[in-house]
Amino acid sequence: MPQSKPDEPFVRKVFKALVLVVGAAMFLSFSFGPILQALGPSDSQDTANLVTEQLRAQADGYRAVLEREPDNPIALRGLIDTQLQLNEPQGAIEPLKKLVELEPENRQLRAFLAQIQQDTGDLEGALEQLQILHEKDPKDSQVLQELADVQLALGRPSQAIELLENYLKEVPExxxxxxxxxxxxVRNNQTEKAVALYDEMIAADPSDFAPVLGKAIALTSATDENLRAKAPELFEQAARLAPPKVREEIRQQAKLYAQRNQP
Incomplete structure (x- = not known):
């Protein structure tokens, strides 16, 4: 007598049903949250494995298309999306670069490439993309700040400072x-310059907690003991000015700085 076929795991049945109902193309956008909560740990892992298999199969399909049509934007975007869903951002970089070549004026796409490069440790690559964005629109302050951050991460604080100082000559507000x-x-041990800049901002808007907090942090690294002694009062002032949800965090930071500066 032939043995009966083992029952198919419930989660696999759910997977097949969803593919049939919503279609393979839409399946990946379906939310598994409620289902995963209803299933046990082993079923949840089974579902996660199946989704991963589906994503890898899709990625292979996009790569096959790109072998025949390397400039296919749909396949490029699809491969980027699947690599990111698989939490494999390194695999998204090359198709992103290709897409940027095809759409050189797409600032969002180039900025996204720069962000992925930063996240994967390619700071020089990110710097190159951000410099292109900055040259095309020097007034884009978000790109400017990201560019300065990358310069700082590369150990080039003087370039970051020069970049921001030049911008503020044109847009001082x-x-x-x-x-x-x-x-x-502050990071570059130029405490006096930092404090002077914070004082300008505090004078312009005494109700803004950010420059008060910045000045407090700057004074904790001052060489003058009398200046360092002013930091606790500024931390408390910043906490009073700040929105309620961040007040406790500011006070915790004040305690950490106080402990660090104890003799």
């Missing part, structure tokens, strides 16, 4: 960039 510049001054 940009407080986000002023805060970033003051922060880099």
């Amino acid at each position: 940009d407080n986000d960039v002023r805060l970033r510049l003051a922060f880099i001054y």
Whole structure:
């Protein structure tokens, strides 16, 4: 007598049903949250493995298309998407570069490539993309700050400072960039410059907690003991000015800096 076929795991039945109902193309956008909560740990892992297999199969399909049509934007975007869903950002870089070549004026795409390169440790590659974006639009402060951050991460604080200082000569009212510049001054042991910049911002808007907090942090690294002694009061002032949800965090930071500066 032939043996009966083992029952198919419930989660595999669910998987097949979903593919049939919503279609293979839409399946990956379906939310598994409620289902995973209803299933046990082993079933949840089984579902995760099946989704991973599906994503890898899709990635292989996109690669096959790109072998025949290397400039196919749909396949390029599909491969990028599957690599990111697989949490394999390194595999998204080459198709992203190709897509940027095909759409050189797409700033969002180039900025996304720069972000992925930063996340995967390719700081020089990110720097190249950000410099292109900055040259095409020097007034884009978000790109400017990211460019300064990459320069700082590469151990080039003087280039980051020069970049921000030059921008502020043209747009002196940009407080986000002023805060970033003051922060880099502190990182570069230029405490006096940082404090002077924070004082300008505090005078312009005494209700803004950010420059008060920045000044407090800057003073914790001052060589003058009298200046360091002013930091606790500034931390408390910043906490009072800050939104309620961040006040406790500021006070915790104040305690950490106080402990660090104990003799």
